[in-house]
Amino acid sequence: MRSGLRWALVLVGLLAAILIVTFCFPLWVQTQVVRTHLWREGVKSEYVDAGGYRVHYLEALPANGAAGTPLLLIHGLGAKAEDWSAMIAPLAAQGFHVYAPDLLGYGRSPKPDVSYSISLEEASVVEFMKAVHVTQADVGGWSMGGWIAMKLAADHPALINRLILYDSAGIYFPATFAPDLFTPSDVAGVRKLVATLTPNPVRMPDFAARAMVRKLQANAWVVRRSMASMMSGVDLMDFRLHGIQVPTLILWGSKDALIPLPVGETLHRDIPNSLLDVIEGCGHLAPAECSKPVLEGTVSFLKAQPPMQGGEKEFAAGH
Numbered sequence: 326m327r328s329g330l331r332w333a334l335v336l337v338g339l340l341a342a343i344l345i346v347t348f349c350f351p352l353w354v355q356t357q358v359v360r361t362h363l364w365r366e367g368v369k370s371e372y373v374d375a376g377g378y379r380v381h382y383l384e385a386l387p388a389n390g391a392a393g394t395p396l397l398l399i400h401g402l403g404a405k406a407e408d409w410s411a412m413i414a415p416l417a418a419q420g421f422h423v424y425a426p427d428l429l430g431y432g433r434s435p436k437p438d439v440s441y442s443i444s445l446e447e448a449s450v451v452e453f454m455k456a457v458h459v460t461q462a463d464v465g466g467w468s469m470g471g472w473i474a475m476k477l478a479a480d481h482p483a484l485i486n487r488l489i490l491y492d493s494a495g496i497y498f499p500a501t502f503a504p505d506l507f508t509p510s511d512v513a514g515v516r517k518l519v520a521t522l523t524p525n526p527v528r529m530p531d532f533a534a535r536a537m538v539r540k541l542q543a544n545a546w547v548v549r550r551s552m553a554s555m556m557s558g559v560d561l562m563d564f565r566l567h568g569i570q571v572p573t574l575i576l577w578g579s580k581d582a583l584i585p586l587p588v589g590e591t592l593h594r595d596i597p598n599s600l601l602d603v604i605e606g607c608g609h610l611a612p613a614e615c616s617k618p619v620l621e622g623t624v625s626f627l628k629a630q631p632p633m634q635g636g637e638k639e640f641a642a643g644h
Contacts, residue, residue, distance in 0.1 A: 359407050366414035376452030381433035382406060382426040385417035393422030395459045401468030403507050403548050405432030411616035419624050426453050430547035441547055442554035447476045463627050465489035467612055475562050478569045487627055488573040492581050492609050495562045498588050504552045508545035509538060524580040524608045566595035572632035573599040576622055578607035598634040606642040615642045
């Protein structure tokens with residue numbers, strides 16, 4: 326009887342501890358869940374010395390032990406390598422050797438006192454490729470990461486085999502959001518950010534929204550420097566798109582409210598022989614929220630022989 330009561334009290338204590346951690350540190354719990362999921366899928370968390378910094382990255386090899394085709398995934402503003410979690414293992418299963426680095430200032434990479442410009446992040450990607458001994462790769466970039474990938478294709482074409490741009494920044498368009506959208510200081514700001522990123526936001530509990538405010542504010546100085554540099558226009562690609570000669574896929578959510586579809590259509594028009602895949606009903610977070618059609622379009626493009634050139638396709642979000 327006493328033994329049963331003792332175990333019941335232990336169980337109640339454990340449940341209470343879990344609830345306390347979940348409510349007090351909801352984003353930490355979510356991060357651990359994602360990392361555990363990646364680990365179970367064989368995705369490794371690694372560090373490498375690149376350009377004088379100890380850069381963190383995720384890496385996944387094909388399950389059959391083959392070397393795999395190098396594929397580099399570059400995340401966006403305020404993001405991290407783990408945001409590619411829905412795609413890394415499935416791409417490795419398709420025969421790719423996937424690398425997803427945390428850019429300088431983000432994730433588990435260092436946060437030095439630098440400009441965080443597109444040019445600086447591009448240089449850090451070049452150094453990362455050298456450090457992991459990748460001389461040429463297929464490169465995918467999401468949002469700000471697409472801008473970095475485009476600049477890499479224009480400045481260092483020999484490093485890129487094929488290019489994929491997911492809801493990419495990088496050319497001028499009249500923005501409908503203020504720069505502080507990405508560094509909210511209250512719950513209302515978090516809700517506005519989420520509503521801009523996804524067309525079907527799930528209402529976030531206040532305690533989770535407050536946790537998100539704390540997390541975003543902790544890295545707000547890096548995001549502000551990145552935004553200031555981007556808004557200066559120095560690294561805009563508008564007049565360089567015609568010089569991107571590698572096979573290019575542009576993949577976009579039809580309901581992207583952050584970087585609207587006409588931006589993707591302009592990229593498609595100005596990058597020679599590019600393809601445009603539109604994911605109907607999806608927003609700016611297509612690689613995460615609509616990963617199935619995004620993966621289908623990505624793999625088809627990367628495996629096509631000879632490379633696909635030109636054309637447009639549409640996918641349903643739940644395809």
